[in-house]
Amino acid sequence: MLDPLGAHGEILNLFLSYLDTAYRIGRSDLAAARRELLAAPDGLMPEPFLEPVPRYRASDLSFEDMVTAGAGSPLCDFSEEERVAIVEMFLSGLFPGDESDGRLARRSQFAPYSHQVEMLTRGLRPGQPGIVTSGTGSGKTESFLLPILASITAEATRWPAPAPGYCHTDWWKASRNETIMPDGKTRQKTPEFTPHRGAEGTGRPAALRALLLYPMNALVEDQMVRLRKTLDSPEAKATLDRRARGNRIFFGRYTSATPVPGHLSHPRRTDQGEKNAARTRKRKAARMLREIAADQELARTYDQQNPDQDPTRYLFPSIDGAELVCRWDMQQTPPDILVTNVSMLSAMLSREVEAPIFDATRDWLAQDEDAYFYLVLDELHLIRGSAGTEAAALMRLLITRLGLDRPELRHKLRILSSSASLPLEGAEREQSLKYLFDFFGPFGTYSAGAENGATSPEDWADSVVPGTMQLPERGSGILDSVPFSDLARLLCPEGHFTGTLNYRPGEEPAPDEIVSRCGRALGTPSGAVTDVATQAGRRLAAACVDKSGALKAAPARQISESLFGTTADLLALRGLTILRGMGDGQDDMPGDVPAFRLHLFLRNLEGLFLSPTLNDAGKVEYENLTVERGASHAETSRGTQRMFELYYCEVCHAEFIGGRRGQTSDFTARTEILPTTSDLEGLPDIGGETDYEALSHQQFVLFLPRRTQVQVSENEDESWRDAWLDPSNAQLLDTAPTAQDGCIPGRIFILKGQAARHPRSAGPNGCPCCGADYFRRSEKFRKSPIRSFRTGFAKTSQLLASELLELLKRSGTQPKAVVFSDSRQDAARAAINVERGHHDDIRRRLLVEAMRELAKAPAVDVEDLRRQKREAEAAGDYDREDDLHEQIKQARNAGDPDRIPLSEIIEIADSGRPAAGRLLAGMVRIGMHPTDDTGIERLKGGERLSPLLRLVRAI
Template identity: 35%
Template sequence: MNDPIAAFEKIRDNFILYVKTAFGTRFPGLEEEREELLRQPGVLNQEPWLEPLPSYQSSGKTIDDLDGSDLPGLNGHQQDLFKSFVKCGLFGDNKLHHHQVVMLQRVLTGRHCVVTAGTGSGKTEAFLLPLFAQLVKEVPGWSRPGQPHEHVHDWWNNRDWQDSCKKGNKLERSFRVPQRGHEVRRSAVRALILYPMNALVEDQLTRLRKALNSDQAQTWFEEQSPGNRIYLGRYNGSTPVAGHELRRTRNPHTEKILELCERMQEADKAYEAACQHARKNPRDCEVIDFFPSLNGAEMRSRWDMQDQPPDILITNFSMLSIMLMREADEPIFEKTREWLEGEDLPADQRAQTKESRVFHLIVDELHLYRGTAGAEVAYLLRLLLHRLGLHPDHPQLRILASSASLKAQDQRSRQFLKDFFGSADFDVIEGMQEPMLKPSTALPLAPFEHLAVASEITDATLAEAAEMLGTDSTPVRFFDAVDSLDLQAHLLDACIIDRAVRAVSLTDMAKRLFPSHNLNAAKQGVRGILMTSSLFEQYERERTVPSFRIHCFFRNIEGLWASSKPLAGTPDNRPIGKLYPDTRIISDGGHRVLELLYCEHCGTVFLGGQKLVTPEQEIELLSTTPDIEGIPERQAARFVERRTYREFGVFWPQGDQEYDKPSRWRHSKFREIRRGRNA
């Protein structure tokens, strides 16, 4: 992302535009005040918070520098295979962090490991590297698959094939072609990656797609094990499709098959659109990894995973709980247990060979499993291991986890691991941050503000910024000058709170980096620094600016409220007063505040409130429910459409607006209703 602040502003502006378009009124002054109100921090959104990602101690080694001491249990050929494979997409030519190398060494010697480090420390790669090392040991021994079905890659689009499965207009057999029905090798779940929520599942899927589905990865598999792949499968609520392919009568379940066909077509179109976008925008080629490829290493559907379990299964604990209870998913666990037991091996080789078959249980964000919910997940993992014929100290089990808070020497952390996994025999590997240095000079504002306000970043723009930094007017000299500013020290120092690096608001960072400048200009300076960070990568320069995580906070608007006293002297003669973003009893001027409503046909506005019947049988409208004793059990319905006439009233402040025959849609008066008279 070249300009994260601009991306935040775009999201905010689009939402405000939607509000103006969908909920427009006939009063221009009211529209302007509403937009101004929505732009205030705390109404629709908070301003962005910025979190620099600290640097972690390097091992000094790239993937190619790893040797036998770093890859125990792998012979020379296997080491070469591992290095070439992980460079296909998981890891580039960057140097590994120290904790990543230690994790790799310990897991390959048979240890359970937990890596503890902060965001952006490479925790995911720390547990994927030893997993890939184990998988690479297997790949050369996989049997070559048979000839695939001619429609394995197009059954969802090929109408001739679909029609051939029908008898008349009725589906005689399922036209789904199993994704891996032609394979000979033993399918089983080699690794289960467990996440606490679906959002984290989607985040990590992009990395695995890049590692297993890149063009380089496909070429690697064709060279090392033709026809085979390491398959990954996401199994959660969005995985198509729930239910059975066949009915109890063994007849095809037509509705479910057609639903899967439609989902496959949608996924195919989405992936092709992403590919077209990447071809037109080469710098945005990573967008492809956000979508599954139906002809790649990712399993397509639940039915395909039930037929042939993926090598890497990704899910959350809620879905895992359901899978363990469901008959349809039983083959996934049964085939994995049979693979671990070596039931496909000759009896005289079984005891020796099956020890090399290792099941990896990977739990990400371990610190989130606490309290009662954590206890439920702990019991769930015990049930899973029992189902697979394993126990926490089984030689065919490797437990890998990541956490942001566990400590190696903390007794409570050790006790947590024992309670959660059933074993205390863990190596806790801490990621060590590089020491933070204090900046020695002030940071100049002008060059970064120049980048922020430029309509487009070109070589000329960078040359002008370089000149502002007191060096030659060339893009290369701009980056050299930025290197000399020690931006990393400045940015980390601006985010230190209580001796630790924390996320800070855009305003606070601007004040800390540029304390002697105007706040708006200082914010533009911060924006320019963030843009500079992405420019290092764009111009293929070694990054000296820390990576950043930007936190954007938006919320749904439950409504707006307005004073019942109209503003005097407005050009549009609006019949209501000042707007407020939340409910209150009275306005700043001491007048009653009610909920603002509008007519979607003509754009006029109304005031709505909860009804209170006085002893004189008159109605008052209140901004909150008068039924205090009923809160919270009997709160009034939040949405206007769900409120009843008995509890909610609408007042039309007509003002000097003119309408034709308003009596046609005038409500009866409350007193007239009680006396049984019509209005």
């Protein structure tokens, strides 16, 4: 991104505009105070953080060197033929490589990191587990895949060649299961399952060589993309054809989403019910495989049409290569690499149907002297607490099931892992090593013939591979901020975000002159964009090194102070970050120039809180406005008073005060407004915050701080009673107090009858100020116009994701977004609500665009239409006369920008229109479902929709 700090300001302005629109406040002074509060540096969006992406030391050993380095190579125990095959496989998808004409058919583009080579070395030696703990983006996944791929590839060079038709079974195709009946009709018969690896050579034992265990399904899916690139790419297939006689290294995902549950053929039941169920399972499996094949074909077609984009085929499984997508395939012929999660592995170890997977692996480990089993636990830092204890017990159960606890076989277990946090410095060292020893014990630390493995936590110290970080050199002196500020003003007029450069470096004197001035300030007199951008990146990275010498994310003001001597020069810092971003478009940019991550923090507003006071003129004023929940009292112009949560009417924007209903302890039965509290019992499955709309009237009290004429709701059980609010103790009084005590006159919401106990009865159906009444609304919608100022996690996520994707598009990059949440249900709701919110926003945008286009329709000569109408009337062509009459009416309205013919926007099935209207046409043009916000529901309506569907097909 060219302008990361500009993105912060753009997102902030978007959210402020959204809040001013969706959460509008009627009082202008209160609305201005809220905007000022949220626009402050510690308000809605704290200042951004910049984090240099750590650069790790590259290994002195290239991949090519591993073939010839002898004892210095981690592959020294393999034959030359095996080393060549291993390195070529490394460079066929796991790492980028190019074709070569030498001894190696592929050559590397860069050397691996030193920690990747160390993990490769440890993973190929018995009794040397490896846990890589380098930073994000440092190739941790490649670190533990390297030894697995090396070991299996070396074995693959000794496998016999498979028979013709290898990996090309098509039992699931509909054409294979058609039978011509005597009457000439075609009937689908039950497909007969054929193993994907049926043509495999007999000297190639099917067993698990590696099991990759993840704590959740989302991580499993991410790993599958990596494995498809590594083992099922055209380059990997070519390498295996050349070095392994056409064999394949198989992998599979075994989760709840893997088709199809149940036995292929039940080992005991032969009754008719089981036979019917078996036929159903086979048909279901065939149907799902056909869908998988169709999806893969679409992805490959897309890749052919878009060769410059990242391949999409690896996002989907393929059934004509190295991936086993069906449970029956994996049960009959276990894949070399199995990817699963903790919950599924627990079920597999206890079920009969998956027993062949572990039995075949156990037999292979016992019979083959060179057989080794890799157990990989990715994201080890997520396996903790009670769930971590269960995972540790499950790991021991797996080891026992495979016979790897037996003294003669235990050296065949090789443990690899990755973790984002496993510090070995200071007081945390003891905790980290204790965690490893408690989790793994001695397993994975036995070497061949050794009697003892790890006996203490310290024995696990050497297994941690942190990687060697390259720290930037500290810059000298304070930079002159003027040229960098000038650059930001030139490229970002009026402070707006700039996605791409609006000039070509070297072709316009004004920008080039400022860049040269920036270069001189940085000590780079050449003025070349590449040199200046390189030095800018290094100075920014050096400003993020803390006193201990560690590279850390730093706030923008701290970086500004380090570089320019003041925390207030954020415009100059913005110019410096833009200067670094300018280098990304240069072909000769060095590869070691620091890159940066931008950390943005957006507050999910939990409400609006304040202290109401009554001034001398009897008007209510609000002080101590805040979005921080939890404060109960605050100092005001009238002394210490209680804090209250503010509510508003979404129609007239009148303000209300509300809170939990409480009773005073002085036996006067007075109502007290208490702060709303979080529901902690539901965490982490359900978010802790409870919206007032879910409460009952008996739990919640709502107060209108004014005495206007009450608008009556259709709900006869609702009323508003006169009351006075004492801001000092939050009590609501039924009788008028003395004039000097500062009590606020208003009305309290009352709901009679049994409805007061029901959930969702906290707010009134009708607003007492404007009369907006939701009494007759469907229960699917909100039943009260009174709302809180809480934004909600899902909407905040949707707006943030939409704006970030938009900014990334404007920056010329392909946008991607991943959303996390502390609550499982909030995460699930966020996923669907982001999609729904995006659907609604696009629909609104298309609607507005359609209306604007109609408003700008070319002017029509009304007099000419009237002349044609008279001629039609004289000729007796009354149909033509009616049509011209309608055109004249539309032409009159066309001159009014506030009047648009709805017939041009709303679709009417039997309108006779030859093409779809502007709104529907816009949706079809971008591939958007016209009605369903999730995009999957079929249109309902039968024959009534036939004309509409014809319009869609005509677009």
